[in-house]
Amino acid sequence: MSNEQPVFDPKNMPFRRLGNSGLRVPVFSLGGWLTLGGTVVGDPVKEIIKIAWENGINMFDTAEVYAQGKSELEMGRVIRELNLPRHELVITTKLFWGQGKSPNAGGLSRKHIIEGTQASLKRMGLDYVDVIFAHRPDVTVPMEEIVRAFNYVIEKGWAFYWATSEWSAQQLEEAHHIASKLNLIAPIAEQCQHHMFHRERPEKEYLPLYSKYGMGTTTWSSLASGLLTGKYNNGIPENSRFAQHSDFFKNTVAELQKPEGQEKIKKVRELTKLAEELGTSTAALALAWVARNPNTSTVILGATSPEQVVENLKAIEVLPKLTAEVLERIEGILQNKPEAPNLFGRPALDTFGRPAY
Amino acid sequence: MSNEQPVFDPKNMPFRRLGNSGLRVPVFSLGGWLTLGGTVVGDPVKEIIKIAWENGINMFDTAEVYAQGKSELEMGRVIRELNLPRHELVITTKLFWGQGKSPNAGGLSRKHIIEGTQASLKRMGLDYVDVIFAHRPDVTVPMEEIVRAFNYVIEKGWAFYWATSEWSAQQLEEAHHIASKLNLIAPIAEQCQHHMFHRERPEKEYLPLYSKYGMGTTTWSSLASGLLTGKYNNGIPENSRFAQHSDFFKNTVAELQKPEGQEKIKKVRELTKLAEELGTSTAALALAWVARNPNTSTVILGATSPEQVVENLKAIEVLPKLTAEVLERIEGILQNKPEAPNLFGRPALDTFGRPAY
Amino acid sequence: MSNEQPVFDPKNMPFRRLGNSGLRVPVFSLGGWLTLGGTVVGDPVKEIIKIAWENGINMFDTAEVYAQGKSELEMGRVIRELNLPRHELVITTKLFWGQGKSPNAGGLSRKHIIEGTQASLKRMGLDYVDVIFAHRPDVTVPMEEIVRAFNYVIEKGWAFYWATSEWSAQQLEEAHHIASKLNLIAPIAEQCQHHMFHRERPEKEYLPLYSKYGMGTTTWSSLASGLLTGKYNNGIPENSRFAQHSDFFKNTVAELQKPEGQEKIKKVRELTKLAEELGTSTAALALAWVARNPNTSTVILGATSPEQVVENLKAIEVLPKLTAEVLERIEGILQNKPEAPNLFGRPALDTFGRPAY
Amino acid sequence: MSNEQPVFDPKNMPFRRLGNSGLRVPVFSLGGWLTLGGTVVGDPVKEIIKIAWENGINMFDTAEVYAQGKSELEMGRVIRELNLPRHELVITTKLFWGQGKSPNAGGLSRKHIIEGTQASLKRMGLDYVDVIFAHRPDVTVPMEEIVRAFNYVIEKGWAFYWATSEWSAQQLEEAHHIASKLNLIAPIAEQCQHHMFHRERPEKEYLPLYSKYGMGTTTWSSLASGLLTGKYNNGIPENSRFAQHSDFFKNTVAELQKPEGQEKIKKVRELTKLAEELGTSTAALALAWVARNPNTSTVILGATSPEQVVENLKAIEVLPKLTAEVLERIEGILQNKPEAPNLFGRPALDTFGRPAY
Structure with a gap:
């Protein structure tokens, strides 16, 4: 090397x-979720990260819980071996579940936030990550303790920013409340599930937070665990993620059998037609659709092979094709656009009027 | 007099x-909603308020929008005529919709909060109310403006406390955020819909607010617009509220025809059986059930006659009958208990452990 | 009446x-600047305000200095005589120059802000205005004194909001600084000159304030003292404002004779052609152009007759005609678009990227 | 050694x-701009720094962007080799443009401020600089992030103070706002362009900041890229900076050909006469004139030879010669004195009156 x-x-x-x-x-x-360090180990991890870097991806996301720490180990190793320059990378990890059964092994106590960050950095072989995420909310810890602990991690130089994952709007509001009141650093982003069949939270619940705090999102599962690739359009193939991780996706699979699931697959078939019309794949269309949302900062891709990375990045070319008209057609297919916030009859503002959020 | x-x-x-x-x-x-000053005017209003007072009710709730201001006019007149002592009363009103077409005639702008409070007090002939409510959230006004304006109303002596109605947990959290940051007075209660078929918000969404801020509720529609009196157990009677206000309740009625509605009526029939078993009415059982919730401060009753007030107050006697076992049976009938907050696998606390919220 | x-x-x-x-x-x-209470007095003032009200204008702006207080006197009298409902009106006035030669007769000292507000309210016969403006910055008074005094005026109930006029971005930033630090009420808007030949301040200098503080503008002189009506396209007519107020507009007139002035008139002639093409007047086009700016809250019109109000309101119909293409053509004529903020080579964000302001 | x-x-x-x-x-x-580490490398750098030190200059300014990091490398090397005592030196560097194409390689994000400071210190071989400058404003980063990051750098011991370069008054005001609100360290100085033909910003725009925050300036280009040495009085000599860096100074040169440029050269010729009269050089006069401004902390000199350092330091002797009368004559030549702040007719204060800013 x-x-x-x-x-x-x-x-x-x-x-x-x-x-x-x-x-x-x-x-x-x-x-790295489910793949890097999990089902994918060794050289293939390096090939995937190398191809990503060569195609303009310089942000890599992992978590202490992914593959019980092996995701951090593998991704850290590969980044060192590829000799990627640290300041040109954005590396993020997430804390919550920790490892082991001890009552203090996880959660968002000051103890676990500090011990967990140190353990993650050690596994990755890094002095700092760019962003550290609270992987879930922890209602058993006072918000003040949580915000103070993430602030401590940043002041120690172990991270430049902190963020959240799957917090409610009320919890995010409280985090900002505490940060503002105590002059501490507030979270900057939310790692939320966002795809064509999961829209209420990112597209409605979070609205006040986008405008007030400029919150961004780093979205996960934007292909709905593969459903939006179209590969289940004609049943569940044997080598698919749903088949392989049948335990993990048991519920997901079960739900696909139900009428609501069948309804979804019907919609995906229509999306597949639209994708063909646009000269792209269903997956690329679905990814671009999330990326196109003005509050999305980054769409996190999973990959089990270098080819899949390249394949998914075709979504970049789809972005300019998502015209107002195409978006309208997608809404026509999905029929699940979240309602606008209730104004309770307040006089509507004109086209240039700006609501408070 | x-x-x-x-x-x-x-x-x-x-x-x-x-x-x-x-x-x-x-x-x-x-x-006073829909009744006092609306379908009920003149002497009957006086009789209803008199019987309430004589039966231990000293709190009367109205709103600027009820019967376009006539509810405030009527209730104010009657309280004066009955010569009820001001300091022994708790009088509350609510601002939001205002009157007229002017874009500034309603909402929670500083302008409407101040002008609206003054107009309400004038209609009621009072110097002050005990609590002034924001009748809805107003997402087109910055929260700082709203909290400052209610604080102003209190500092002026026009109200002792302020509260909200139908705000989301995120909005309430923000109101507390602003109040705390600016050393202003925070809201003390939420006037929310709460009945056996409307539980998510009061029983789940608001959980963090009860424990953190000691928020109380003043519940409305606790009989589900009459559904929980059992009077629709065998169809919609001609003289019922649903029939009389058919426009207002159009959707409600329509929904009762649907399978979900029929499912509800079926449950009410079972509740009626349980009520009989407990020696009370379905309505009294339903009211007591809301009142028994530890976060409920008061259940607001509607009434079109003095008899109805007396009838509904039987719920007081039902309160001690709501043992753990009876509550369990009610859950068995309703099958709609909101899920507990997701702890994401954090070790459960012991029976006396208090979650952070 | x-x-x-x-x-x-x-x-x-x-x-x-x-x-x-x-x-x-x-x-x-x-x-009311230069007209109401000044060149226009008595019944014509009433006719102008009446026609405005009947055409959807419920906001009236004046200042203590306009016609040495007579503007406030006249406008207050007319509003009373027309019996216009106070809560449906938005009435604004502005303090700075006061009256008389005493060193304390004007400026933004606590003394003049409080005494001046009271004097204005008395002249208008009102308990409060909706918005009180600092008519100019006063660099001889500490910003803390200014912000505290306007906060006092609001807490007294003499105004609901305060705002500024012709302040620099640095001065506005400082006002927000002080308000935020001392938990006082911050200004909400800027009454600034904004027209096709005066763009730097409203379109460039204020940019960070629009996004950070949501500042709005109430624009004055949006017809460039009449230049943008096209009536000087062929010289200065005898009955024009420039001729009548020759003292006040001496400089303006003198500048029109210079090469730069002649250049402006040439541009107005082109705008006149464009207006004809759009089926409207030059004035309506110029007014709509300012109104169309997303940071403009309201364009303040002057009027010497009821007909002029109606004439200028034709601008409402022009608003939807200002398509991207038409705006492009206007820029092509004006050739004075303020430069975008300097990013000093920072990588440009993509089409959905949001700069910090 | x-x-x-x-x-x-x-x-x-x-x-x-x-x-x-x-x-x-x-x-x-x-x-070190354009010279040290750039056109001047190796021993000459050492000679220049040595002669400066021996003539009373103990402050050396560089930047990460100067000669792509080589300025820091060279200056650091020389200071070590000359064995200059660290505590008797004032060493400053500036962050903004970074190096490389990565979107995070520059600007004022927390990431680049922290990573960039560390990289600069490493290049210079120092544990800390005395002052770290934000080399430009970055409107794409929230001011809170910027102020927090510089505060962090200081708390880490990597710098004693922080400062800015070419920020607007509004941006500086906001930085002080945030620092004051969050109890963080505020910037102490501005590295601004200041010379006889560039006066608006340092002499007018910054006025409120000098008096309120005691801001100082470290001026650059005080010879107007050589124009004020008088060497272009009779055209552009072949070995001049304008000729050598023709790309960089293309615009500057082009502008000298225009009428405004010729006007400037005419003025420089008059300044040359005045300098001769005072028994000094045009350059020394121009440098002393900037140094004499009460808000100037230090005038940063460029040099391509030890002789040039000595030559320029003759300005020290000119300082006492800049009497009120001489300054008046200079204004007579320049004819570009910035207007005093507009008082809008507020009664003038007496000769000892201090305006609020």
């Missing part, structure tokens, strides 16, 4: 600010 | 603090 | 929030 | 506080 560091080239990858922060993230980033 | 003021006697009415405030409210209070 | 109050009807007037406040203002409002 | 450290002797160099800080800086300091 040469000492020469490869120089990052964003290629045609669009970059965005991560929420209202100064950090730039690629519109598509790479995540 | 004698100059002698009638002396309030709480009788067997239980009193509670209104949220975490020092104000005591009767567990059952009287509201 | 009947006791019956006329009911406000917004007609086709679009309404907007005044900056980030809850107050709604009509996109076109009426101001 | 001996272990003996040379002892600093200020000679006749006047020292000033750097703004309202406790740090003393020489009125003339040495900068």
